[in-house]
Structures are given as C-alpha cells and as structure tokens.
Amino acid sequence: MADDRAMQVAEVEDRVPDIVIITGLSGSGRTQAMHVFEDMGYFCIDNLPPRLIFQLAEMVGINSGVGRHLCVTCDLRSQGLFDELLDVIAQLEEHEMSVKIVFLEATDDVLIRRYSENRRRHPLAKAGERTADAIARERRGLRNIRDRADMIIDTSHMRTNTLRNRLQREFSELTDQQLMDVRVFSFGFKHGMPDEADILIDVRFLPNPFYDPELRPLTGEDAPVRDFVIGHPKTQEFLKAWRALLDAVMPGYVAEGKSQLSVAVGCTGGQHRSVAIANETASYLSQRGYHVSISHRDLPRANQAAR
Numbered sequence: 001m002a003d004d005r006a007m008q009v010a011e012v013e014d015r016v017p018d019i020v021i022i023t024g025l026s027g028s029g030r031t032q033a034m035h036v037f038e039d040m041g042y043f044c045i046d047n048l049p050p051r052l053i054f055q056l057a058e059m060v061g062i063n064s065g066v067g068r069h070l071c072v073t074c075d076l077r078s079q080g081l082f083d084e085l086l087d088v089i090a091q092l093e094e095h096e097m098s099v100k101i102v103f104l105e106a107t108d109d110v111l112i113r114r115y116s117e118n119r120r121r122h123p124l125a126k127a128g129e130r131t132a133d134a135i136a137r138e139r140r141g142l143r144n145i146r147d148r149a150d151m152i153i154d155t156s157h158m159r160t161n162t163l164r165n166r167l168q169r170e171f172s173e174l175t176d177q178q179l180m181d182v183r184v185f186s187f188g189f190k191h192g193m194p195d196e197a198d199i200l201i202d203v204r205f206l207p208n209p210f211y212d213p214e215l216r217p218l219t220g221e222d223a224p225v226r227d228f229v230i231g232h233p234k235t236q237e238f239l240k241a242w243r244a245l246l247d248a249v250m251p252g253y254v255a256e257g258k259s260q261l262s263v264a265v266g267c268t269g270g271q272h273r274s275v276a277i278a279n280e281t282a283s284y285l286s287q288r289g290y291h292v293s294i295s296h297r298d299l300p301r302a303n304q305a306a307r
Contacts, residue, residue: 016173017098018062019053021085022073023145024104025138026123027111029155029163030073033104036167037071040174048072050085054092062097069173076124076141085145102167103142103149106156111135165257176254177289184263184285186220186278188270188298197264199249201242201277207232209272219302220275229276239277243284250290270298 020042022033031046038044043060053072060068074085092099106114112131115122125134146152151170155163168179187194189204209215209225218225229235253261263281267274275296282294 016069016171017100018069019057019092019097019099020069020071020171021053021089021099021101022071022104023075023085023101023149024142025106025111025135026075027114028104028106029153029158029160030075030104032160032163033102033167034071034073036164037171040069040168040172042069042071044071046073048074050074050088053088054095057092057097076138086148089148100150100171101145101148103146103152105146105152105154107154108132108135110156161259165259169257174291175289177250178291180254180258180290181260182263182285182290182292183260183295184265184278184282184292185295185297186265186267186270186274186299187296188268188274188301189266190268191270191298191301194262194264194266194297197262198253198258199262200264200266203238203265203267203273203277206235206238206267206273206277208268210269215272218272219299220272220277220279221296221299225272226276226279229273230280235277239280242277242281246281246285247288250285250288269302270296271302275299 020037022030022037024030034044034046045056048056053070053074056072057070060070062068062070089099089101112135115131122131122134122138124138125131153163153166165179168174169176172179185194189202194200206229209218209228212228215225215228220226220229230239250261263278263285265274265278265281267277278296279294282292286292
C-alpha cells in the first residue's frame, strides 16, 4: 500500500506543469481560476504581458528546479503582445519548462447576462459597441490560442466549487485523497446529534470507562482511558470492521470529487469512548494518505465538569 501511494505521488508530480497560463473569454471565470492556483501555492500574476512570462519564470526559480510553480493570466487586453504568447510558450519549452494552457469560455448569452448582472462593461468593448459584438470579436482573437489549449473549460453552467475541484485535480501536487478535507470529530449523544455528518458511527456498545472510578474523571485523550477502550477485545473486533468499512467507502467519496467529508463518532457523553475511537480513526485515515483534522465537540464540557 505504501508503494502504491508513493507511485501515486510520483505520477502527480510528473503531470503538474511548471507554468500554467490561464486565458479565455472575459467574464468566463479567469479571476476565480487564478484564486484556485493561489490556494494551491502557485506564484500568481494577473494579466501579465506574454513577453514577461519567461523573465518571471526565471525570477521565481523555475528553471533552477527549486522555484514555485507559476500561474499567469493573459487576455486580449494585452493587445498586440498577446500575439507573442505562442512564441513565448515555445521559448519556455526550449528551456525545459513545462507549460499548460487553460482556456475558459462560456456561451454568449451567459457572458452577456454576467456583464448585465455585474453592471460592468466588457473590457474590449468600444464606445457605443454592443457587448455581443465585443464578445464575438474576442472569440475571433482567441481562436488560435484556443486551438493550442491543453484544457478547455466551459463555465456556462459550472459552479465555482466545480471549477475549483477540476483545477485542483489536474494541477495540484496533492493526491486526490489529500485534496479531500476529512474532518473527524467526537460527540456525546446526550448533548445532541451533530448538525452535519457524512458518516456517523455510534460506539456506545463498547465497554465504558465511566464505570471505573479511576478512569471516570479522565478522557479519551488520556493513555489509561485510551488503553482501556482500544485494548478491549470487543473494540479490536470493531476496529477491524470499521477500518474495512472506511477502506470501502472513502475511495468512493474521493472519486465523487467531494471536497469535504465529516466523520462523526458518538458515545453517551463524548468524553471517553468516542474520543478514543475518533483519535484512532483520524490516525488510521492519515496513514492512508487522507488530509485529516480531528476535534472533540463535547470534550470541553467534561473538562469543565472535572474542575
């Protein structure tokens, strides 16, 4: 399994380019796309003249092999300089810098509606020119670069989250598993059901440290309680089945493109069993390559009661 994960990481690193150029029609989501790359740790510049891309790549150290990945947006506002983009891409590739072009577009009616709703003028529109005419002229001007694009995305009916997920899966150095934020948390049923949980497991059937006077004031974060809960044969049997269930369902959530997943573990008070099992669950999922956070919703109640 470790070899499989290492191979997956290597494949991701191989396919992530040094430089991503975002272009396309005005109003199709270029700014939102650039924000996705910013969140992924790329060095981002908006509306950069193409002739400066090579210089910028050298400045951030891409050709040295130690620099950050670079993302730039280019559009027809660069006017004549935009014609140089294909030549610049060839120059970058000659210097062994990998480049991919993301082209964003949308239908005319959607673009017109977006400009109307935002009360913005199309950036290429001439005085007295209709938005539809400016869009048509922009499409003609972008025809060659669209033909060269590595990825063409129509955002006409695409939610921002969907665009984010698609770009992350293609251009993030993280694996698909790491791209999904998994939140594991414990809770106590007597304090109410959690508002949101994709997976919920009730562990009240496990042996309860509450009935041991020495363990009662402690929590599942303490070694004696953890050992009591985790070390019990009934718990060991449960954990074997629980891990098998997680192994069966987690890849499905990843394949679905789910960006966030909540796993709730509940016991009576949220102090002993659920805390120990939640910690064990988070540890197991982390070992399987998932990006996991852990919290204990009702543990503060137990700590306050102990005082």
